[in-house]
Amino acid sequence: MTQLTIETVDQWVDDVLWRHAGRLDLSRVDVVDPYALLVIAVTARQFQKERQGQTLPLEWPRNDCVRAWLNAMGLPHYLGRTPVQSADVDLQSMVAQPMTPIDTEEHIRQIVEAFDRRLAVRYPLTEESRRGLVRAMFELFQNIPQHANATGNAPDVLGLAAMQELPDRQQFMLAVADDGIGLQGSLSMRASYSGLTHAQALSEILFRGVSRHADPGRGGELRRIARLAKTWDGTLVIRSGNAVLYMDSERGDVYEAPLLPGVQIALSIPQYVLGVESEPELA
Amino acid sequence: MRCRFLNTCWAWNRSRNSLDGKAFNWFNETVMTTDRYPFRFEIAQFGTRLGTRLEGGTAREPLLRALQAVPEPGFLLVSLVGLDVLSGSFADEIIAIPYARICAGEYGDRSIVIASPNPEITDDLAHKLERRGLAMIVVADEPPLPEAGPDHAWTVLGPLAPPMHETLERIIAVGRTSARQLADDLGIQHNTCLHRVNRLAALRLIYRQRIGAAGPHSMYELISLFSDLPLHRSP
Numbered sequence: 192m193t194q195l196t197i198e199t200v201d202q203w204v205d206d207v208l209w210r211h212a213g214r215l216d217l218s219r220v221d222v223v224d225p226y227a228l229l230v231i232a233v234t235a236r237q238f239q240k241e242r243q244g245q246t247l248p249l250e251w252p253r254n255d256c257v258r259a260w261l262n263a264m265g266l267p268h269y270l271g272r273t274p275v276q277s278a279d280v281d282l283q284s285m286v287a288q289p290m291t292p293i294d295t296e297e298h299i300r301q302i303v304e305a306f307d308r309r310l311a312v313r314y315p316l317t318e319e320s321r322r323g324l325v326r327a328m329f330e331l332f333q334n335i336p337q338h339a340n341a342t343g344n345a346p347d348v349l350g351l352a353a354m355q356e357l358p359d360r361q362q363f364m365l366a367v368a369d370d371g372i373g374l375q376g377s378l379s380m381r382a383s384y385s386g387l388t389h390a391q392a393l394s395e396i397l398f399r400g401v402s403r404h405a406d407p408g409r410g411g412e413l414r415r416i417a418r419l420a421k422t423w424d425g426t427l428v429i430r431s432g433n434a435v436l437y438m439d440s441e442r443g444d445v446y447e448a449p450l451l452p453g454v455q456i457a458l459s460i461p462q463y464v465l466g467v468e469s470e471p472e473l474a
Numbered sequence: 475m476r477c478r479f480l481n482t483c484w485a486w487n488r489s490r491n492s493l494d495g496k497a498f499n500w501f502n503e504t505v506m507t508t509d510r511y512p513f514r515f516e517i518a519q520f521g522t523r524l525g526t527r528l529e530g531g532t533a534r535e536p537l538l539r540a541l542q543a544v545p546e547p548g549f550l551l552v553s554l555v556g557l558d559v560l561s562g563s564f565a566d567e568i569i570a571i572p573y574a575r576i577c578a579g580e581y582g583d584r585s586i587v588i589a590s591p592n593p594e595i596t597d598d599l600a601h602k603l604e605r606r607g608l609a610m611i612v613v614a615d616e617p618p619l620p621e622a623g624p625d626h627a628w629t630v631l632g633p634l635a636p637p638m639h640e641t642l643e644r645i646i647a648v649g650r651t652s653a654r655q656l657a658d659d660l661g662i663q664h665n666t667c668l669h670r671v672n673r674l675a676a677l678r679l680i681y682r683q684r685i686g687a688a689g690p691h692s693m694y695e696l697i698s699l700f701s702d703l704p705l706h707r708s709p
Contacts, residue, residue: 296526296527296528297528299525299526299528300521300523300525300526300529303523303525304523307523319594322558322559322594325523325525325558325559326525326559326561326562326598328525329523329525329526329559329561329563329564330525330561330562330563333525333526333527333528333563337527400605407605407606407607408566408570408571408574408602408605408606409566410605411562411601411605412562412563415562415598415601
């Protein structure tokens with residue numbers, strides 16, 4: 192079984208952008224998670240930028256179900272392609288929330304409410320869990336318009352969010368991604384934090400709650416979300432530049448990864464937090 | 475119907491603010507009536523799920539206008555009733571930033587008190603206050619549980635050390651006092667007491683009225699935010 196997931200996606204990024212594979216071969220992929228999906232969208236866009244507009248050559252999965260899911264999540268659109276032929280399945284019940292563009296701050300509330308409605312349809316959430324997730328979504332989503340182009344060097348930022356349950360793991364995943372200036376780029380706007388590596392910037396933001404603003408009220412939100420994930424026995428993955436932070440209830444470590452623009456985040460929580468032990472209630 | 479979690483939280487707050495049996499009956503009598511607190515600002519007018527800094531910044535201006543309308547000394551009761559979600563970003567823009575400006579003296583002898591139906595809704599606000607080194611008084615916008623008695627219906631949001639909390643409790647309990655009387659009541663040194671009340675006044679958790687001088691030092695009356703108003707200013 193070939194997986195395109197949070198654990199393996201960096202190998203695909205490395206192949207496409209740095210080992211010059213020149214194509215994305217998903218033919219043998221059987222499992223995809225929403226974080227990997229968004230990372231692939233960012234990778235494909237980066238490929239296009241580096242190759243003067245050339246679309247990333249791609250081989251779709253042979254697995255009919257996976258192809259249908261990628262279609263339903265909207266990946267072809269973000270790869271500049273028409274939807275691929277796939278099985279006739281009930282996509283409404285298959286997809287928790289397709290890839291959703293996040294552009295301006297004015298739209299954030301509507302987007303969060305749409306995600307919240309989808310959650311309510313699929314899960315018997317407790318009020319506490321629902322509110323926690325909604326608060327996390329507000330903070331994660333608004334980071335894109337607020338920070339991804341803070342320097343003005345990334346005028347056409349791609350911002351995306353998606354969510355999906357992962358039945359094999361009994362988990363639910365919320366993923367957010369952009370191809371903006373990244374945490375290092377944002378933090379370097381403060382003179383005292385310029386010259387940091389991606390890993391250092393990630394650590395400063397996560398573990399010390401700093402932000403590009405000197406105002407003490409700004410920042411600390413990712414740290415709060417990390418604590419929320421810990422409370423729920425979940426995991427938080429934050430990727431920025433060539434650094435990936437993996438944080439679960441036991442530890443938080445920063446790893447090196449292939450360089451990619453922007454910030455990509457996955458919040459994974461056990462499905463029991465959403466009120467179910469096994470399969471979600473489908474729409 | 476209140477859930478067990480909220481009951482536990484409010485019960486905890488009540489026990490924290492226990493005043494050793496000295497009755498402090500403001501909650502039952504007056505706290506939530508509009509006659510007593512006509513200067514009330516409803517955050518829910520901006521929606522029930524409030525999350526972005528952009529929206530919070532926009533909502534801040536009407537709040538500041540409402541604050542300006544409060545006669546000095548006085549406070550604006552900012553109600554969180556009706557909110558489903560209040561994110562840290564929105565809360566920072568609409569409450570913590572104005573409160574920082576109040577504490578910096580921009581709004582004279584005015585303050586803000588939060589009315590919250592449950593502790594969960596103030597969770598992210600508490601985080602922002604902590605980052606800014608601020609503390610605010612929060613009251614419940616619903617009657618206390620009958621078994622808890624009529625008092626103890628306020629708490630403090632944000633960092634406030636236990637000795638400061640104890641001092642604030644005492645001032646709220648008696649309504650008005652002097653630093654010397656307060657020091658006696660608490661069994662602490664006068665200088666220690668002055669340090670505490672200066673900090674409470676700087677955080678706008680109490681009013682402080684100059685009533686005279688003792689040698690080179692000013693003398694103040696220390697007044698609970700919930701004490702009867704108006705105050706009588708000394709020249």
